[in-house]
Amino acid sequence: MTLVVPELASQVLERALARGGDLAELYAEARQSFSLSLDDGRVERPQGGRERGVCVRVVQGESSYFGYVDGTAEQDLLRVADSVAQAVRGEARHPAALSAADRRDGHPIRVHPEEVEARRKADLLRACEERARSAGPEVAQVRLGYGESRRLVEVYSSDGRAAADDRTRIRLSAQVVARRGDRVETGTDTRGGHVGFELLEEDPEQVAENAARRALTLLDAVDAPSGRLPVVVGNGFGGVLLHEAVGHGLEADAIQKEASVYAGRIGEQLAADFVTAYDDGSRTNAWGSDGIDDEGTPTRRTTILEDGRLTSYLYDLLRARRDGVESTGNGRRESFRHLPVPRMTNTFFAPGGATPDELIGEVERGLYAVSFGGGQVEPATGDFVFGVSEGYLIEGGKVTSPVRGATLVGNGIEALGAIDGIADDLDIATGYCGKAGQTVAAGVGQPHVRLRELTVGGIGT
Amino acid sequence: MSLEDAARRAVEAALAAGAGDAEAWAERSTSRDIRVYDGRVESMSDAGGRGVGVRAFAGKRSGYAYGTDLSDEGVAELARAALEAAEVADEDEFAGLPDESGVSDVDGLASAALGRWGTDRKVELALEIERAARAHDGISQVENAVYSDAEGSVALVNSRGFAASFDATQAWAYASAFAGEGEDLMTGLGVGLGRDPEALDPKAIGDEAAQRALALMGARRPESRRCPVVLDAFVAASFLGFIGSMLSAEAVQRGRSLFAGRQGDEVADPALALVDDGTQPDGPGSAPFDSEGSRTRRTPLIEGGRLLGFLYDARTARKANTETTGNASRGSYRSPPSVGTTNLVIEPGEEDLAGLVRLAGDGLYVTEVAGLHSGVNPVSGTFSVGATGRLIADGELGQPVRELTIASDLVSMLRAVQAVGSEGRWVPFGGSVKAPPVLIGEMSVSGS
Numbered sequence: 001m002t003l004v005v006p007e008l009a010s011q012v013l014e015r016a017l018a019r020g021g022d023l024a025e026l027y028a029e030a031r032q033s034f035s036l037s038l039d040d041g042r043v044e045r046p047q048g049g050r051e052r053g054v055c056v057r058v059v060q061g062e063s064s065y066f067g068y069v070d071g072t073a074e075q076d077l078l079r080v081a082d083s084v085a086q087a088v089r090g091e092a093r094h095p096a097a098l099s100a101a102d103r104r105d106g107h108p109i110r111v112h113p114e115e116v117e118a119r120r121k122a123d124l125l126r127a128c129e130e131r132a133r134s135a136g137p138e139v140a141q142v143r144l145g146y147g148e149s150r151r152l153v154e155v156y157s158s159d160g161r162a163a164a165d166d167r168t169r170i171r172l173s174a175q176v177v178a179r180r181g182d183r184v185e186t187g188t189d190t191r192g193g194h195v196g197f198e199l200l201e202e203d204p205e206q207v208a209e210n211a212a213r214r215a216l217t218l219l220d221a222v223d224a225p226s227g228r229l230p231v232v233v234g235n236g237f238g239g240v241l242l243h244e245a246v247g248h249g250l251e252a253d254a255i256q257k258e259a260s261v262y263a264g265r266i267g268e269q270l271a272a273d274f275v276t277a278y279d280d281g282s283r284t285n286a287w288g289s290d291g292i293d294d295e296g297t298p299t300r301r302t303t304i305l306e307d308g309r310l311t312s313y314l315y316d317l318l319r320a321r322r323d324g325v326e327s328t329g330n331g332r333r334e335s336f337r338h339l340p341v342p343r344m345t346n347t348f349f350a351p352g353g354a355t356p357d358e359l360i361g362e363v364e365r366g367l368y369a370v371s372f373g374g375g376q377v378e379p380a381t382g383d384f385v386f387g388v389s390e391g392y393l394i395e396g397g398k399v400t401s402p403v404r405g406a407t408l409v410g411n412g413i414e415a416l417g418a419i420d421g422i423a424d425d426l427d428i429a430t431g432y433c434g435k436a437g438q439t440v441a442a443g444v445g446q447p448h449v450r451l452r453e454l455t456v457g458g459i460g461t
Numbered sequence: 462m463s464l465e466d467a468a469r470r471a472v473e474a475a476l477a478a479g480a481g482d483a484e485a486w487a488e489r490s491t492s493r494d495i496r497v498y499d500g501r502v503e504s505m506s507d508a509g510g511r512g513v514g515v516r517a518f519a520g521k522r523s524g525y526a527y528g529t530d531l532s533d534e535g536v537a538e539l540a541r542a543a544l545e546a547a548e549v550a551d552e553d554e555f556a557g558l559p560d561e562s563g564v565s566d567v568d569g570l571a572s573a574a575l576g577r578w579g580t581d582r583k584v585e586l587a588l589e590i591e592r593a594a595r596a597h598d599g600i601s602q603v604e605n606a607v608y609s610d611a612e613g614s615v616a617l618v619n620s621r622g623f624a625a626s627f628d629a630t631q632a633w634a635y636a637s638a639f640a641g642e643g644e645d646l647m648t649g650l651g652v653g654l655g656r657d658p659e660a661l662d663p664k665a666i667g668d669e670a671a672q673r674a675l676a677l678m679g680a681r682r683p684e685s686r687r688c689p690v691v692l693d694a695f696v697a698a699s700f701l702g703f704i705g706s707m708l709s710a711e712a713v714q715r716g717r718s719l720f721a722g723r724q725g726d727e728v729a730d731p732a733l734a735l736v737d738d739g740t741q742p743d744g745p746g747s748a749p750f751d752s753e754g755s756r757t758r759r760t761p762l763i764e765g766g767r768l769l770g771f772l773y774d775a776r777t778a779r780k781a782n783t784e785t786t787g788n789a790s791r792g793s794y795r796s797p798p799s800v801g802t803t804n805l806v807i808e809p810g811e812e813d814l815a816g817l818v819r820l821a822g823d824g825l826y827v828t829e830v831a832g833l834h835s836g837v838n839p840v841s842g843t844f845s846v847g848a849t850g851r852l853i854a855d856g857e858l859g860q861p862v863r864e865l866t867i868a869s870d871l872v873s874m875l876r877a878v879q880a881v882g883s884e885g886r887w888v889p890f891g892g893s894v895k896a897p898p899v900l901i902g903e904m905s906v907s908g909s
Contacts, residue, residue, distance in 0.1 A: 034546075040715055042553060046546035047525035049795060050539070051512070066506035070529035080509075087505055087580065118549040141716055177716070177840065184840040224845075226685070226866075226907045257498070259604045261644060339504060376831040376847070380604070380639060380646050383864060385832040385847030407832065407845045409864050411644065455682075457845050457866030457907045 001152060003028040003072055004054065006098040009156035012056060013095040015081035017158060020090020021058040021065075023317075024158040027294065028054045028072060029336040032114060033149040038125040038142070046118065053336040056080050059318060060088050066339050096160035103164040104291030104298060107284060109196035113148035113170050116197045121146050124172075124204055131205035132176050135212035138219060140179035144208065147171050148197075155296035163296035169194050169287070169441060171430055174208040178215035185221065185404065187214025188371075188389065192430035194441075195285040214371070214390050217402050224391065224406030224456065230366035231408065231451045232359050232394065236427035237371045239446035242277060243347050243431065244377040245384040245412035250279075250304055250312075251330070251342040251435075252319035254379045261382040261413055262310060271308040271416040274352055279304055279314055281329055281345030287430040288346040288443035295331035295340050302328045304347075305416075316342045334438035341436050346443030352422025356448040359421045361397040367406060367456050368392040368399050382412035385457075407457040415451055423448035464489055464616035465626050467531045471515045472618050474540035480517040480547075482558050482620045483540065484753065487513040487531070488794050490613035493580070497587040497606050505580070514794035517543035521552040525797040559775035559785060562623040563756035564749045569742035570629040572657035575610055583608050586663050587634065593667025594638040594651070599678065600671050601646070602639040609633055610658065615748075623754040631745060632658045633889060638670035640678050647680060647849075647861075649673025650695075654745065654889055673828060676851065680861035683852060683908040689824035689879070690867060690904045691817050691853065696827050698888035698896035701735065701805055703833060704871060705892060708737075708762050709788070710777035711800040712839070719842040719871065723768050729875035731766040732810060733899075739787055739803030746893035752798035753789040760786045763875075774800045806895045810881030817882055817900045819856040825906055826851045826858055827867065842871035845907075865908040869901075877902040 004012075009026050016024040033049045054077055055068035065087040067080040125144045132142040153165045171192030178185050189210035193199055233241055246262075254260040281299030283289050292298050295317050303311050315323070316331030319342055332343035360368060373389035388406035392399045428445030468485035475483035489511040496503045513536055514527035524546025526539045591606035609632070616626035633654035640647050651670030653661045692700065712718040720728065729735075739757030741747055750756055753775055761769050773781065774789035777800055790801030818826060827850040837844035845868040852860045869877075882897035 036549065042551040044550050044553065045525070045797065046549045047527070047797060048542045048546055049526065050528040050530070050542075051795075052529055063502045064504040066504060067508065068506075069509050070511050080507075083507055118546070122549045184838075186838070186840065228909075257604050258602060259639070261646075337508060337510065339506060378648060378831075380648050381644060383847075385866070387832050387845070405838075405843055405845050405868065407847065407866050409847050409866055411864070413644070455864065455909075457847070457868065 003030055003152060003154050006100055006156065006162060008074060008077065010095060010098050012077050012081045013156065013158045015078055016056050016058050016085050017093045017095060018085045019088040020093060021060045021088050023059040024095060025057045026054060026156045027336055028154045030152045031149060031335065034114065035145065035147040036121055036125065038129055038144040043122045043125055055336045056084050057339065058084050058088055060090065064318065064339060068337050095158035098156055098160060098162050101154045101156065101162040101164035103166060106282060106291050107194045107289055109168045111197040112168065113197045114150060124200060128174060128205050128208035132174065132208035132212040135209060136216050138178045138180050138216060139176055139212050141177035142208065143175040145173045153294065157296065161296045163292045165291040167194060167290055168196055170197060170199055172200055172204055172207050174211035176211040176215045178219050180219045183219050185215050185218035187211045187218065190430045193285045193287050194289045218390065218404055221402040221404035224403040226457050228453050229456050230363045231454045231456065232363065232366065232368045233449045233451065234370035235425050235447050236445055237429040238369065238449065239348050239429065239444040240372045240431065241386060241415065242349060242446055243344060243442065243444045245382060245415055247279065247344045247347045248377055248379045249382055249412055250314050252313045252315045252323065253342050255313050256319055256322060259380045265310050268310050269308050270310050270413060271305060271419050273308045274422060275305055275308045275419050276303065276350040277305040277348065278302065278350065279330065279344050279347045283346050286346045286428055286443045287441050293329045293331045294333040295327065297327045297329040297331060299329040299345060314342050314344060316340050332440050334440055338438045343435060343440055344433065344442050346428055346445065348426060348428055348445035349422060349447060349449060351424045351426045351447045354421050354423045356423045356425060359423055359448055359450040360394055360399060363394045363397060366394040368394050369408060377412065384412060385409050409455040409457050415454060418451040418453055419449055420452045421450035464614055465618060465624055467513055467536060468616045468618035469624065470533060471513055471536040471540050472620050474537040475515055475517045475544060476620055478541050478544050480544050481520060482518040484516045484558060484619040485513055486615065486617050486752065486794050488613060488615045490611055492611035493583065493609065495583055495587050495608045497584065497591055500588065502584055512794040513539065514797065515539045515543040516797055517547050518557060519544060519547040521554055521556050522547045522550040523556050524550060527795050555776045555779040557775065558619050558621055559753055559755045562621065562754040564625050565740050565756040565758065567740050567742065567747050567749050567757065569656065570627060570747060572630050574657040574659050575612060575630045575632060578658050583658060586658055586661065589663035590634060590636045590667040593664045594636050594671040597671035597675060599640050599675050600638050601642055604637045604639060606636040607634060617750065617754050619754055625750055627749050630656050632656065632661060634661050634666055636667055636670040638674045640674035647674050647677035652889065654887055677849060677861045677863065680849065680863040682864045683862040683906065685907045687903055687905050689821040690901045691821050691824065691826045692899045692901065693826065693828045694886050694896045694898050695888055696830050697807065697899040698894035699830060699833050699890060701807055701896055702892045702894045703837060705737065705802040705805040707839060708771050709800040710771040710773045710781060713771050714777055714780055717839055719840060720768060724770060726768055727766045728768045728872055729763050729766045730878040732881050733763060733766065733875060733878045734808035735763040736761045736806050737772055737788065737802050737804065738806055741804050744804035744893055745887065745889060746803040751787045751789040752791040755785045755787040755789065757787040757803060772800055772802060774798060802892050804893045804895060807881060807885065807897060809883050809885045809897045811883055812880050813883050814898050817880055817898055818853050818858060820880055820900055821853045822856055824853040826853050844868065844870065865906055868905045868907065874901055874904065
């Protein structure tokens with residue numbers, strides 16, 4: 001299916017450059033989505049969406065001019081191009097000739113979710129609920145969500161680029177509340193990817209069971225300690241730490257505004273020599289992967305830390321041009337309603353040589369942070385705060401009591417420098433990342449990682 | 462073609478397809494966003510959006526579909542999709558359109574002045590914010606100075622005969638200023654909002670960003686302590702926004718609120734009064750009717766320290782055997798209505814900020830919290846969040862501090878309110894909240 005034919009795209013770009021500009025780009029998108037939830041024992045909120053729209057961007061020097069419209073009607077597209085051109089001051093230019101958009105096909109979809117009957121999705125949620133409830137009588141609430149989307153994307157630009165992508169994403173999430181007397185605890189888990197319904201063919205109920213197990217475990221939690229402690233961070237969603245405290249600071253928009261502690265530090269040794277990390281938007285079927293980014297650049301693997309040295313920032317076209325480098329395929333946008341900005345795709349530490357047990361075994365007294373409820377970072381300073389949603393004490397090299405109310409407070413560079421062990425069990429979890437008012441799918445991941453010492457804020461002392 | 466027509470055709474199509482009841486929400490908006498950096502336009506965008514969302518009822522089941530195609534075929538397809546979706550849902554005995562619809566008089570939602578401002582003047586306003594921030598000694602950078610506005614129209618039609626529409630405008634601007642450099646760099650945010658750009662004071666926004674950053678220069682990690690804490694208006698608004706979300710009957714009925722079953726209880730110090738008011742002319746969350754066609758109103762939530770009630774839409778009201786409070790809310794046509802706050806307002810008290818700091822004596826002044834949404838357990842209310850601010854010594858603001866956490870639980874915090882400030886302002890985070898600074902008698906502060 002073609003959303004905008006190359007002939008019309010050429011015409012739009014021609015109009016967009018009527019008053020000059022270094023680059024004009026047309027981005028078209030059709031999105032079809034379906035979601036469903038189960039709450040209070042009932043399947044509810046079934047909803048479908050069908051959106052289609054186009055945006056036009058003109059870049060001139062250091063400025064970007066942008067406009068969008070719902071729908072793909074020819075007269076609307078030309079009007080947007082005219083309105084964007086109005087803001088530019090210069091001589092008309094002509095775009096390069098366009099061919100048909102080239103579609104990338106890196107992420108095989110075996111079962112297209114929109115072809116699966118909605119009833120099967122409802123039944124899947126019911127089966128998940130049953131599994132969660134069977135985890136124990138203290139399971140008080142089960143909340144499940146299923147979501148799928150398919151986005152057809154086309155990008156045409158005045159330098160002759162014509163690219164397309166067909167993106168199917170699917171995600172199952174579970175949130176379970178367990179109750180014992182006055183104690184109430186919540187556990188969560190998710191499974192998702194840039195993948196088809198086949199992802200949920202093998203034991204999807206496991207997601208609900210994991211969430212239930214976490215909630216039940218936390219019922220026995222003691223108040224988290226506070227102070228400076230060694231911390232072992234779990235694999236998978238534990239990678240939120242890397243995403244927030246390092247990854248955002250490597251996005252080239254923050255770097256170029258010197259709004260990042262990582263600005264001007266390429267080549268510096270920031271971590272021990274066994275620490276390597278990637279941003280990889282090409283990883284097959286991973287949650288944060290696409291065929292191309294939202295500027296038409298093919299996604300790829302970028303090494304951000306190699307043997308502890310900082311090796312690359314994450315670029316979109318605009319920031320890459322400014323630094324005289326190539327885009328790393330990180331120009332992403334939530335939809336046609338947004339300008340692309342440098343964003344992470346799937347960001348993770350490479351596996352090391354240790355086992356999780358070895359990392360934990362060497363800790364006399366510390367915190368085992370398995371999963372985070374979320375986090376926040378100030379990219380300018382690298383200061384971060386994370387709520388630990390599942391955590392345990394480590395005592396005498398063993399994981400002992402679960403803890404609640406723990407937060408990790410620190411600084412990205414300090415935390416990188418504090419890494420003193422990486423395990424071999426890489427896993428990537430499904431996150432949503434918000435930036436500049438836009439939310440995109442972002443894969444966060446890592447193997448188990450140990451930090452020599454970090455500030456743990458807790459309720460206890 | 463009018464929005465109301467599109468919505469009406471969607472409702473008719475749903476009924477024709479076999480829905481028992483149906484409702485359509487149609488909207489159209491244009492918005493403008495200008496970002497300046499280093500004395501020039503960094504980006505400028507112009508957006509035109511339109512769409513419709515259809516809710517269809519099949520007996521006691523409901524489904525939703527939304528889309529961007531407002532043509533006859535487009536809305537008919539959405540109506541069918543909504544009805545098909547409904548067939549997958551389980552029955553819900555409380556589902557249905559509101560039994561009574563209505564419209565409140567709310568003046569001043571749309572300002573004609575917005576239309577009189579050309580792009581160049583808006584760019585100049587953003588540049589003036591940046592200049593104002595940079596004019597302060599010690600400001601190394603203004604990362605972003607942003608001006609945005611939006612004008613929109615909304616129409617709601619349902620199969621019980623409700624049909625109404627309204628227009629609204631909004632303009633806001635903010636800037637983020639940096640002081641210091643490297644690992645000692647501190648940031649400050651300045652914000653302003655109103656119905657049109659004339660309501661924005663660029664110098665005040667730039668000054669605020671600069672002053673907030675400069676006040677934190679030399680921040681270090683404090684020692685752990687228990688002490689009085691003054692929350693500034695931004696931080697008080699973040700906490701109250703969170704508390705507001707737990708006063709939704711939806712959260713209460715689903716067992717996700719620590720306020721469940723506590724109606725009539727003393728949950729706060731008598732100094733604290735909280736209302737939800739969807740009719741305030743200058744409130745960003747104001748409208749004549751809510752997202753399912755009930756009239757908006759003023760609903761006192763906490764008064765004299767007692768919890769008076771919760772926020773309802775038609776469904777949760779039916780379940781609780783009470784009346785809706787006009788709090789059906791939706792972000793856009795892309796989501797079905799659910800219970801939400803309109804404008805939360807903390808009633809102002811007597812003391813200005815200096816007075817609160819004096820009352821605190823020795824304590825902490827918090828100007829920023831991080832991780833609120835992940836750091837609060839919504840059921841127990843216990844929280845531990847990262848904070849930045851200044852120590853208070855002998856009734857005066859002193860040493861800047863960072864990388865600390867403050868911990869308590871929400872009810873203990875509400876009960877420990879000692880005084881509410883006199884200077885309320887609209888804060889656009891955590892929903893729409895009008896908050897003054899608030900003095901909390903004691904909290905646990907964890908540093909080094």
